[in-house]
Amino acid sequence: MAVVWRLLELALVLSVCLTPALSVDRSNFKTCDQSSFCRRQRKLETGPSQYRALLGSAKLTADKLEIQLINDKTKVSLLLEVFGLHGNMTRIKINELKPLKPRYEVPDVLVGTPTPENLQVSGQDDNTLELSLGGGVNKLLVTGSPFRLDILSGQDLVLSVNSRGLLYFEHLRARKDTLSAKVSSAVGNMWHKVKNLFSSDSEKTDAASESDSEIPGEEEVVKEEENKKEEEDEPGMWEETFKTHTDSKPNGPSSLGLDFSLPGFEHVYGIPEHADNLRLRTTESTDPYRLYNLDVFQYELYNTMALYGAVPLLLAHNIHRTLGIFWLNAAETWVDISSNTAGKTLFGTMLQYMQGGGETPQTDVHWMSESGIIDVFLLLGPSPSDVFKQYASLTGTQALPPYFSLGYHQCRWNYNDEEDVRSVDAGFDEHDIPYDFIWLDIEHADGKRYFTWDANKFPTPRNMLDGLKEKRRKMVAIVDPHIKIDGGYRIHSEIRSRNYYVKTKDGSDYEGWCWPGSAAYPDFTNPDMRAWWSSMFSYDHYEGSTENLFVWNDMNEPSVFNGPEVTMHKDAVHWGEWEHRDVHNIYGLYVHQATAEGLIHRSGGKERPFVLTRAFFAGSQRYGAVWTGDNAAEWGHLKISIPMCLSLGLVGISFCGADVGGFFKNPEPELLLRWYQAGAYQPFFRAHAHLDTPRREPWLHGETNTDLIRTVLRERYTLLPYWYTLFYNAHRDAEPVMRPLWVEFPTDVSIFAMDDQYMLGSALLVHPVTEANAREVEIYLPGAGEVWYDVRSYQSYKAPQKFYLPVTISSIPVYQRGGSIIPRKDRPRRSSECMQTDPFTLYVALDLQGEAQGELYLDDGHSFNYQQNEFLYRQFNYSHGQLTSSSLDLHGKFETPAWLERVVIIGASKPNTISLRLSDGTETQLEFEYDSQTSVLTVRKPGVNISSDFTMSLR
Template identity: 50%
Template sequence: MDWWKTLIIVGVLASFCHLAHSVDRGNFKTCQQSGFCKRQRDIPEHESPYYVDPTALQISQSSVKFQLNSRSPKAAPLAVSLFTLIDNTVRVKIDEASPLEKRYEVPVGDVLTSEPKEQNFKIIGRDSGKMTLSTANNNNKVIIYFDPFQVNLLVDEKLVTSINSRGLLKVEHLRKRKISSSSTEAAENNNNNNDNENKNDDDDDNDDENDDDDDAPDMWEETFKTHTDTKPKGPTSVGLDISFPGFQHVYGIPEHADSFALKSSKNTDPYRLYNLDVFEYELYNPMALYGSVPFMLAHNALNTVGLFWLNAAETWIDVYSNIADKNVFSKLVEFVKGDQEIPLIDTHWFSESGIIDVFILLGPQPNDVFRQYAKLTGTTSLPPLFALAYHQSRWNYNDEQDVFNVNDGFDENDIPLDVIWLDIEHTVGKKYFTWDSDKFPNSVGMLDRLAARGRKMVTIVDPHTKREDGYFLYSDGKANSYFTKDRQGNDFEGWCWPGSSSWLDFTREDVRRFWSSMFSYDNYKGSTKDLFIWNDMNEPSVFNGPEITMPKDLLHNDGWEHRDIHNIYGLYVHRATYEGLLERSENHDRPFVLSRAFFAGSQRYGAVWTGDNTGEWEHLKVTIPMLLSLSVTGITFSGADVGGFFKSPDAELLTRWYQAAAFQPFFRAHAHLDTKRREPWLLPRENMLAIRQAIRIRYMLLPYWYTQFFNSEKDGAPVMRPLWVEYPSDVKTFGLDDQHMIGPAILIKPVVDQGSVGINVYLPGGAHELWYEFDSYAAYHGGQDLYVPVHLQKIPAFLRGGHIVPVRERVRRSSVLSAHDPYTIVATLDARMSATGDLYHDDFHSNEYKNGKFVHRRFTLENMSTFTSVDLNKGSGRSMITDAWIEKILILGVKQNPSRVTLTSQGQHPVNLVTSYSSQLKVLTIRKPAVNINADFKILFH
């Protein structure tokens, strides 16, 4: 390597390794520095110039197709297809009517799990100005207005979504560049590099009549700092406004370090979706971070609506909160009676390339939207149990002895642990799928030693490949032309942790198969079945690239530019790794793969985390809204680095972070190599004890977590969820993002302020709802703000009345060792003295559950008279035999001690059970009912 390249790389790496005080914003674009963002955002709000020719509609049983013409001479005709889909969903696709060449669309099967199934509609009204369709048993309507073009969607006669009501539809059509006298020779050469430039030379149908702005800045090339982005296809952006009348809150479009309810962007940049490596990111701004999910939810007391914008290019979204103006939005507010004013959320979506492909999910309730979105992009596969337990990581554990010391430290301090992680220093020269033989001379022996205590290991495998002849990954990738190409068709060379690197083109199926094959035991030497994987830097991160990522004019499969696929690149890496682990076990064992970059559909391949956060109180606070945003947009298995990746948190902050993270889906401590060691026993003893208690609570609740993830795989509902999911009509919950639910039964409000001696918790549900404090069993009515005194070990958490939560009170050193332990069932009575819940149980690691080999029980306690267990796995054709049993049942809120409690199981004679009752706590304990969890049984209270 040239000496000057070495110096630059050293400088770049040094800038990444130091502990900065804040992100360098100068490395990342603002909207004003992005040509297409500026052009789209500068469109004035107006009556749309687009209109439909109603005589040329193509109508089928489930779709309407038509052409949009424009009164603007510079706008090309557009082709629109509107589909009604099963389960209350409407899809609108907008493309050029006659493009010079095909515009990019994400292949079906990559984000969408399959081609969405269509549903028939009825035409219930049509005149010269509009056509009205009815869907979903006539409860919903779609109204297509012809001139100007607009689409309104109604649920139960309520207008919930309006498309193009502000007239911001814009598609920058593909064109041939007109070389003027002011054009440079370099620009002409860049233009000639387009493979399709000379096609259709005699066809001027798509040329503007008068392209005055063809050579305007940022149209055919764009420079940011020292990087110039050539654009041989010219400007190709698409944009559309979508409004939510009647709504005041919208959520989603992660990833941003901001509040859960999205703020107005009127005086800021729009929210940006562009996967970027932003270490020590700033809080409460719309800057892009590591992942992108172009999915938004609008919620009010009556309805929840989802908006999915299927586009993998850089995307910006403006959000405005308004009152509907009848003078401007006459078609939008024609449903408003009298002089009534209605709230309105206006959104404006624009992407750099591709087509407009938008799905409107009509709910009408939160869980309906989650199910509808899951039908499009899939659900989170049930993780192996160890993945839901506690993970210990650091950049880096130094060697095998360091790993063993950490492993022993958890046992010596009686702290459960399931996984130890290794970062990039475990490799030979940052060459992935290798082990440094000096530091890790016997990786198999190390893995086996961990496994003997029921523990796993995760190693990092990043997508950048060191350009070193003789390194098998690089040699094979180069020989087979597997790497992403630059504009000249050569393997792209950039810089990352190994120095000079290339990046596999994961958009290609054959390349993904090649990558997957690397995880076989023959190729990843030194690995075992107890080793799992972490994909970092897969935005992708390129240290010397524009905005620390790939140049947009790189070339991928079939000649698509990187600008077309950027936000989906990380998903492809995640997918290929997941499939590699599946193949490694011949599809028997469930993989675990953590990814930093993500897109819609990434939930199918494992967990994500919120990247390089900082050990500060504000970063602890923002974990809740960030994870809620991920959860409601399908990324249900997510977490944040406990303690913050950067800096060294003090003992109080680290303790409170553990307590918060113990109630979040992915639970991992991780830290930068320059931070102080943070293993829990290194803290003062009172802090270590509080942390140990938090981790042990996590392990005690693993049966409940596991059951919720099983249910989530079926219906798409998030495991960590905002309060309004459970209380959709309680307006006080709409803006809350400092407390949350786990499933339907547990409410948690972590302590996130330094020196707190008490916090206020909102208990929703009205006075009829009962809540039980997690540690004291004290009962409180809902519909109130409750002041909770706190001390160092206090975690404000509440059990919701009317629910049943399975737990395991015997906490082992790892979750694997508890696989056959008995369960305790905790029932919390509601005002009707009833409760219900479920328990899911399988072998905790294999895919056999997909063949019906599991136990799923529904527990019901009715009116404090009868407790029953029924089988929810009937008809699967296959059941699971287990020796797991119920050793205790706790019932909270019991007003008086029953005289006798009897058990009947599968036709056996009634057996009197041993019970105890606390009149002070109002808790009834049934000791050792000793019934197998797979048995139908009934308990009677006399």
């Protein structure tokens, strides 16, 4: 009978997961009120903090300040540590002074120990301690009672911590009934002592022989119990049930929360992943934003529900400053955002630092996590690029992807067999459409046993992969982190024999339902497990794999179909005896890391990996790409893909994209075409579709649509040199590839909430058409005193300017910024690798002063040899009628036969002659054409190698 019930349960689970729903079943996922710790944290009222800082306990060393905090209600002490960090950052840690057991501190996210910067006491009175930060530029004020922190830059109050009194740290403690037993035992022992005074030696009890020092006093225990009684009486603190699942909470309540006030800030961003606008909303009347990696298929739009990934970094921006708050905690986290007016500070010594007498706008942010410690980094900017660099110094930059991964990816669930793969591949050639990758979903494996192939459908995978390789194309196969429980499956047997699975609270291997049926879950928090997993990608272990097979990690939230909220039980146990509640949001990062390192190791450390992940955390940018999950073929999902990727770019994850066409449902031809047009201008460009949808290959929607899709795919390929250069800048300097307008124009208040258009690097402004039957779109071109050019018509627009642009079905509004130079390859071929040695064209868009600058980064596109200086990094500069090419990094040495085919100068006057002079003094005259209607000058066949220094002179 038990087997029957398991089969019925599996059938129910699969029916839910395989059938596209009209919308997500929100009842499967908790609200804040259904999450007991969020409910407890959120019910706190603003006001004076219940904590005091004991300033007399302050200890200042070269790199940190330590102060004890005490809760006046519970008398429990905390330890506050404040670190001044190099690069205008401050770190704040708060932990229990003497916890019953260690609390989880997130490992492996920081790329190293942050460089400390000396703290110095610069002032003190009875209730305030003043420290200098950043070489004296910033000041940190510690107020004793009530406890709060304030950071000032010069005379400006930048940020306050605990000014609303919402610091709330649930200390680890024994359960109430355990304390009652202690009281009874203490009273009993005392009674025995009294009795023994009046008894003979033979009548004395065993208790009298115990050491008094080992027995708690009755008064001490009773007082402890009274102090904690109110906290322990709330439901959900020691056990919590959601639907049919009960969380045992063996360590009891352990949540923590802290508030941050941002005077002068009205716009905040970040904390992905949510299907919401770029600018974060206030949450007074809604649930807080939730950070808890979950498998939410066909998610709803414009709400604060958790999705597949979580990056606990929030950014704030105004015309004067950008700052960030990085909350390093991997447990379930909720973020409340409110907006009010900043009042005066609470103590007299602050008055001199205020900006005047008036009230200023203010945003308040309240972070709440279920477990762990408070470990928060304050990134003080002051510019957007400063914040990006500060965060990258902590968690790393975007991995430099292989060049070919920036091309087009063709995917669906599932390409049926080897013949299907060959047919689709041939279709691209037949219709002269470029692509780089074809993808295989879960059906390619033998019974969804990952690292295997279905012998009937894919009997000769190496032959299939070799066929793609001959055309310089690649494949991606899915490898998910749930392992089919099957004694004949080598992967399962090895993981079990090595004891690498996540455990239940009772110590057995944790099992759940996922695509293979009954599955177990590797414990990726264990470094030995990650190393073993990485070794499985070697060619001798992953049979049938070759160097042009890459990997996709799905379902790594982790997804457990029959688990609470479709994920793992929080009381499951990981390596180091940590509960799943402590590590949940970092699990997906570990899967991504182990897979990426596996692809590196299989090449002997020579080749860059490409791995796509659905779940992610802070630091995931170091390992590859992310997509926005199981979206739907709806106009709203197309539109929301823009702010979702912009939000990811702001927190360091530049390699982002959405499933083109929508994963669920069937897009009408107009929607599909508009999605291709939008996707071509997003960093990760993949079409994907659900098993139940009709086929969507680009040539299946009529000749007209095929022509339009071909055109937009070719546009993508011509811009690959620019995309690759942007990714190099992201890798080197943490600059987002796809960025909000305010990053480039930080003082233009009108664009602070704009997310229907965006910048690619600093040179291209893109406004995809995301409305059905659109006849026009509203364009805004920012930048006082600047000029923009339509990349197709070359029409110029002086900025700032807002206008309505008429659009047709073929329109993709894209504008090149005056003052920029963009390298392109205008000969698109069947794949990016086929274009490797093709010539370049430079598109020089002059600003109103007749000047322009641009860059080109180039290497072999696939190996780590660039780390040994095998690269080119060129700068192009146009000024006073001369275009020069020079090296931006003289250490770079890379040979390429690629040459400069054309130079297109937009906004130019007609010259009499054009000459080209090389570094050896050789000078030649060049042919050119000039279009007086568009003011475009085209210089043909300069013929110089793209790596050469040269000067092109217009006279």
